[in-house]
Amino acid sequence: MTPDEMTTALRHLYPDADHVYEVRVDVVDGVPTLAHWGLPGEAPTEAQLLAALPAAQAIAAARQDLRDTQAMLDERYRLYNRAGATGNADAQTEIQTEITDLLDYMKELRNASSPT
DSSP states (O other), X not given: OOHHHHHHHHHHHOTTSOTTTTEEEEEEXXXXXXXXXXXXXXXXXXXXXXXXXXXXXXXXXXXXXXXXXXXXXXXXXXXXXXXXXXXXXXXXXXXXXXXHHHHHHHHHHHHSOOOX
């Protein structure tokens, strides 16, 4: 398990934890290690982290897809406003179609069933 995978699994299992002060992963002698556990109860085992990893990665990928789509949507809105300011109605119409498609895609992402 890599440090990023361990961190992803921990964020999935403990979403409300402060992952700077309560939970920290470090690499010791080339091995990712749970360097600090400041939460109540026992720290998760590597087996528990490995079991949680696929769902954690799926959720992380879906969130990244939403962030990427939001960035594209923000750019399309800027282009739409610029086209309107310059009086380019044809470009505005084309960009509006792209905006609608992106909004539909975001709705699909949000309505998709959770991989957990």
